[in-house]
Amino acid sequence: MTAAALPLPRRTVLADALVGRRTLVKDLLLVAAGITVVAALAQVEIPMWPVPITGQTLGVMLVAAALGFRRGVAALTSYMVLGLAGLPIFAGFTGTIAAVGKPSFGFIIGFIATAAVVGALAERRWDRRPVLAIALFGLASLIPFAFGIPYMAAVLAALGTPVGVGGALAAGFLPFVVGGIVKWAIAAAALPLAWKGVRALDRTAD
Numbered sequence: 664m665t666a667a668a669l670p671l672p673r674r675t676v677l678a679d680a681l682v683g684r685r686t687l688v689k690d691l692l693l694v695a696a697g698i699t700v701v702a703a704l705a706q707v708e709i710p711m712w713p714v715p716i717t718g719q720t721l722g723v724m725l726v727a728a729a730l731g732f733r734r735g736v737a738a739l740t741s742y743m744v745l746g747l748a749g750l751p752i753f754a755g756f757t758g759t760i761a762a763v764g765k766p767s768f769g770f771i772i773g774f775i776a777t778a779a780v781v782g783a784l785a786e787r788r789w790d791r792r793p794v795l796a797i798a799l800f801g802l803a804s805l806i807p808f809a810f811g812i813p814y815m816a817a818v819l820a821a822l823g824t825p826v827g828v829g830g831a832l833a834a835g836f837l838p839f840v841v842g843g844i845v846k847w848a849i850a851a852a853a854l855p856l857a858w859k860g861v862r863a864l865d866r867t868a869d
Contacts, residue, residue: 675786676728676729676730676731676782676785676786676790677728677729677785677790677854677857677858677861678693678729678730678731678734679731680858680861681861690734693730693734693738694730694734694737694738694741697726697729697730697734697735697738697739697742698738698741698742698745698752700722700725700726701719701722701723701726701738701739701742701752701774702742702752703722704717704718704719704721704722705717705718705719705722705752705753705754706718706754706755706756708754708755710755711838713765713766713767713815713818713819713834713835714766714767714770714811714815714834714835714838714839715754715755715767716838716839716842717754718846719754719770719771719774720774720777720803720804720807720843720846721846721849721850723739723774723777723778723781723803723807724777724781724800724803724804724846724850725850725853725854726738726739726778727739727777727778727779727780727781727782727785727803728781728782728785728790728799728850728854729785729854730782731782731783731785731786732778732779732782732783732785732786733782734782735778735779735781735782736775736778736779736782738778739774739775739777739778740775742771742774743771743772743774743775745758746758746759746762746771747759747760747762747763748760753771754767764818765818766814766815766818766819766835767811767815768814768818769810769811769812769813769814769815769818770807770808770810770811770814772810772811772814773806773807773808773809773810773811774807776806776807776809776810777803777806777807780802780803780806781799781800781803784799785799785854790854790855790858791854791855791858792855793851793852793855796850796851796852796854796855797847797851799851800847800850800851800854801847801851803847803850804843804844804846804847808835808836808839811835812831812832812835812836813831815831815834815835816831816835
C-alpha cells in the first residue's frame with residue numbers, strides 16, 4: 664500500500680498523499696523544500712527593469728498546491744523573511760532588507776497571498792481535475808500583479824520616476840503575459856498529472 668492509500672484527512676494535498684501521515688518534522692522539511700524550489704526558480708531570470716521575469720510564480724503555484732494552505736503560506740512567508748534577512752534567495756542571488764525598496768518587492772508580497780489562495784483551493788481538490796486546475800492556476804497567475812503593480816508604481820514615484828496607469832501596466836504586466844501563460848499551462852497540467860500518477864501507484868499497490 665502506498666502513502667496515498669493511507670487514511671488521510673479529507674482535505675489532503677499532494678504532499679500528504681506522497682509522504683503519508685503529517686508530523687511536525689515532515690511539515691518543516693516540506694516547508695524547507697518549498698522555499699528551496701521557489702529560490703531555485705527565482706534564479707531562472709530574464710533581467711529587466713523595473714521588474715525581472717523569473718520562474719518564481721511557477722514555483723509558488725506548484726509549492727502551494729502541493730503543500731496546502733498553512734505550509735504553503737509558511738513557505739512563502741519564510742522565503743520573504745529569509746531573503747530580507749540576507750540569504751541570497753531572491754532573483755539574481757540577492758537578499759537584503761534593501762529589497763523592500765525595489766520596485767519588484769510587491770510581487771514577493773503577492774506570492775504569499777497567491778500561496779494562501781492556491782493552498783486553500785488545492786485542499787478543496789481544485790488541483791486534481793484539469794478544468795478546475797486551469798481556473799485555479801489562471802487565478803493564481805494574476806494575484807501577484809494585484810500587489811506587485813501598485814507597489815512598483817509607488818516605489819518608482821518615490822524614486823522620482825512616476826508612471827501612470829498605462830505606464831504601470833506596460834512595465835509591470837504586459838512583459839509577463841506570455842511567460843505567465845506558459846507557467847499557467849505548466850502548473851495546470853502538472854498537478855492533475857501528478858495526482859493521476861498517485862492514483863495509478865495506489866491501484867498498482869492494491
